[in-house]
Amino acid sequence: MNDMRIVERDVTASSAKMAARGVQVYYGENHALKDVDIDILDKTVTAFIGPSGCGKSTFLRCLNRMNDTVASARVLGSITLENEDIYDKRVDPVTLRAKVGMVFQKPNPFPKSIYDNVAYGPKIHGLTRNKAELDEVVEKSLRKAAIWNEVKDRLDAPGTGLSGGQQQRLCIARAIATSPEVLLMDEPCSALDPIATAQVEELIDELRSQFSVVIVTHSMQQAARVSQRTAFFHLGNLVEYGETGQIFTNPSDPRTESYITGRIG
Amino acid sequence: MSDATSQMPAAARPKHSLFEPDARTRRRNAAETRFRFFGASAIVVAVLALVILLASVLGSGLGAFRQTFIHIPITLDATALDKGGNRNPEDMKKVTTIGYAKILEQGLKAAIAEKGLTVDPALTAKQIAGLMSQDAAAQLRNQVLADPSLLGQTIEFSALANGRVDGFLKGRVTLESAARDSNISPAQLNLVSEMKDAGLVSLDFNPAFITSGDASEVRPEAAGLGVAILGSAYMMLIVLVLSLPIGVAASIYLEEFAPKNKLTDMIEVNISNLAAVPSIVFGILGLAIFINFMGLPQSAPIVGGLVLTLMTLPTIIIATRAALKAVPPSIRDAALGVGASKMQAIFHHALPLAMPGILTGTIIGLAQALGETAPLLLIGMVAFVRETPGAPPEGFFDPASALPVQVYNFTQRADPAFVERASGAIIVLLVFLVIMNAVAIMLRRRFERRW
Numbered sequence: 001m002n003d004m005r006i007v008e009r010d011v012t013a014s015s016a017k018m019a020a021r022g023v024q025v026y027y028g029e030n031h032a033l034k035d036v037d038i039d040i041l042d043k044t045v046t047a048f049i050g051p052s053g054c055g056k057s058t059f060l061r062c063l064n065r066m067n068d069t070v071a072s073a074r075v076l077g078s079i080t081l082e083n084e085d086i087y088d089k090r091v092d093p094v095t096l097r098a099k100v101g102m103v104f105q106k107p108n109p110f111p112k113s114i115y116d117n118v119a120y121g122p123k124i125h126g127l128t129r130n131k132a133e134l135d136e137v138v139e140k141s142l143r144k145a146a147i148w149n150e151v152k153d154r155l156d157a158p159g160t161g162l163s164g165g166q167q168q169r170l171c172i173a174r175a176i177a178t179s180p181e182v183l184l185m186d187e188p189c190s191a192l193d194p195i196a197t198a199q200v201e202e203l204i205d206e207l208r209s210q211f212s213v214v215i216v217t218h219s220m221q222q223a224a225r226v227s228q229r230t231a232f233f234h235l236g237n238l239v240e241y242g243e244t245g246q247i248f249t250n251p252s253d254p255r256t257e258s259y260i261t262g263r264i265g
Numbered sequence: 266m267s268d269a270t271s272q273m274p275a276a277a278r279p280k281h282s283l284f285e286p287d288a289r290t291r292r293r294n295a296a297e298t299r300f301r302f303f304g305a306s307a308i309v310v311a312v313l314a315l316v317i318l319l320a321s322v323l324g325s326g327l328g329a330f331r332q333t334f335i336h337i338p339i340t341l342d343a344t345a346l347d348k349g350g351n352r353n354p355e356d357m358k359k360v361t362t363i364g365y366a367k368i369l370e371q372g373l374k375a376a377i378a379e380k381g382l383t384v385d386p387a388l389t390a391k392q393i394a395g396l397m398s399q400d401a402a403a404q405l406r407n408q409v410l411a412d413p414s415l416l417g418q419t420i421e422f423s424a425l426a427n428g429r430v431d432g433f434l435k436g437r438v439t440l441e442s443a444a445r446d447s448n449i450s451p452a453q454l455n456l457v458s459e460m461k462d463a464g465l466v467s468l469d470f471n472p473a474f475i476t477s478g479d480a481s482e483v484r485p486e487a488a489g490l491g492v493a494i495l496g497s498a499y500m501m502l503i504v505l506v507l508s509l510p511i512g513v514a515a516s517i518y519l520e521e522f523a524p525k526n527k528l529t530d531m532i533e534v535n536i537s538n539l540a541a542v543p544s545i546v547f548g549i550l551g552l553a554i555f556i557n558f559m560g561l562p563q564s565a566p567i568v569g570g571l572v573l574t575l576m577t578l579p580t581i582i583i584a585t586r587a588a589l590k591a592v593p594p595s596i597r598d599a600a601l602g603v604g605a606s607k608m609q610a611i612f613h614h615a616l617p618l619a620m621p622g623i624l625t626g627t628i629i630g631l632a633q634a635l636g637e638t639a640p641l642l643l644i645g646m647v648a649f650v651r652e653t654p655g656a657p658p659e660g661f662f663d664p665a666s667a668l669p670v671q672v673y674n675f676t677q678r679a680d681p682a683f684v685e686r687a688s689g690a691i692i693v694l695l696v697f698l699v700i701m702n703a704v705a706i707m708l709r710r711r712f713e714r715r716w
Contacts, residue, residue: 108595
């Protein structure tokens with residue numbers, strides 16, 4: 001079946017864009033993530049799979065310090081972006097998040113116009129010098145997010161008036177407008193129908209040429225379709241991490257196999 | 266294995282036709298019908314109460330906007346009113362209202378004679394002059410002092426009629442009640458009826474009720490709300506300018522930035538408690554701090570405004586925090602996700618979304634403050650103030666009154682004519698409240714339409 005194709009993609013990039021070493025996350029007393037070591041490769045789609053509550057979203061939110069907004073969360077260990085520790089005291093999470101963009105589970109466009117949604121990031125980071133440049137960035141981002149043709153005639157319309165799939169692609173356009181180096185996606189298709197999902201997946205594959213993409217997903221088929229590398233989380237542990245083809249066809253850990261074959265999770 | 270395939274527990278459910286409700290269903294339906302009835306009756310009672318309130322206030326208060334005037338030609342005798350003959354306003358001020366009262370008296374007598382009205386011989390000259398308000402002379406004097414060129418001319422003057430005469434035209438005073446009244450006699454009222462038929466006396470719209478200051482107990486016909494309206498307006502301005510920024514800033518800090526610990530918990534609880542503190546307590550506080558300690562003047566809108574600000578703050582803070590809490594966290598996440606700082610996320614996204622709620626809270630707080638009486642009594646705003654306060658900012662320190670206090674003041678006075686004044690003041694107060702609510706709704710619409 002086409003959907004289940006597991007291509008032996010050649011993983012050209014091998015340099016680690018982000019590296020996590022011994023990451024522990026506590027929510028209050030709850031030890032949510034235990035000792036995670038992982039390398040996120042450049043220009044690669046990395047999928048995090050695992051049953052609900054296994055810590056994959058938690059780990060994703062560590063990568064751009066969104067966990068800072070949760071008062072009870074504590075992160076130990078080190079996560080580096082191009083060899084710079086992102087939890088260093090000198091790091092401003094604001095500049096980090098400009099480099100590590102994020103797309104959320106539920107499409108959450110600002111209740112503003114489509115144009116303003118995309119222009120917001122470049123505006124607050126001062127990436128453009130004038131209106132013409134901003135227009136260009138907005139158009140480029142919307143084109144990259146494969147939504148330009150649908151919205152080019154109504155950039156002033158509210159972003160919340162779009163359909164679910166369009167909203168999610170708008171959110172992706174918003175995230176890539178700041179030209180991040182890494183794009184984090186937290187179950188970006190869980191609120192979308194199959195057609196919109198297919199569009200977003202196609203988009204993810206295209207985005208790979210410019211960013212590394214990290215995607216959390218509940219759908220193993222999706223992980224198999226879009227990613228080159230897959231990490232399997234279970235009960236707060238990183239059980240297995242490797243090339244997607246190998247994880248899905250020849251997992252080394254029995255828990256991975258159980259999950260993939262549907263016996264747990 | 267799912268439970269769907271397992272055996273259903275054998276509940277004893279007798280077979281029953283769908284067309285006939287069983288006893289349990291009937292009871293449930295009856296309960297619902299009863300509840301609906303109670304709800305509808307509550308609405309009916311509430312609407313009736315509102316209608317009765319409005320009807321009574323409007324019924325007794327609308328008359329205050331119309332006043333009886335006596336229209337007579339007055340010859341302003343230059344020799345009597347400007348003894349120096351040089352039209353110098355300083356010299357002319359030496360002629361007091363007594364001088365003008367004499368001229369009015371002569372004018373009224375002449376007018377009655379000219380129309381050929383029958384005057385009861387028992388009526389004294391003083392009684393005839395008494396048909397006019399004691400304020401009429403002051404009115405005429407002010408008019409002449411403002412325009413000395415009127416001297417020597419004959420002008421058409423509309424003199425305020427006495428409160429009893431006004432009551433007679435409005436049906437409050439009758440010939441029977443006048444027989445028992447030492448202030449007016451039936452003979453006087455008969456004369457008024459004739460004057461009315463001759464067109465000398467009529468009920469006209471009375472702008473002075475809204476513009477002029479309070480008047481003493483014996484001349485209700487001259488009492489107005491000007492000082493009270495201005496005082497209330499000044500106070501609302503102060504309350505708005507102080508409480509909105511302070512309240513919103515406090516809420517943003519508490520809601521978004523403050524660490525959640527015992528101290529902020531305590532602050533939070535106490536803000537809620539402050540909203541329930543009796544307003545008179547704020548009056549005592551204002552008296553102690555602003556007047557006794559800081560030495561601000563008594564009866565001044567600045568003190569009233571500060572006290573009402575303290576009172577309004579909890580309302581605004583609670584409303585603003587609720588509005589901020591209601592902004593979906595996904596919007597904040599979205600802003601933070603593209604690299605907005607916390608403050609940018611709040612000011613660019615959360616605050617605009619919370620704006621309708623904040624405005625509603627602010628207007629509710631302002632409306633409360635506008636109707637507040639008790640704390641103002643304690644800081645001296647209950648004083649009798651006739652002089653209109655000056656323009657801001659100096660005017661904030663001039664003595665003034667406030668609308669609700671003026672209502673209270675009017676109701677304390679003996680003359681029945683003040684009942685009408687009090688109701689009229691309530692109408693003005695209600696009109697202001699309606700205007701404020703309309704503004705709130707308008708602003709809310711505008712902010713909501715932007716999204």
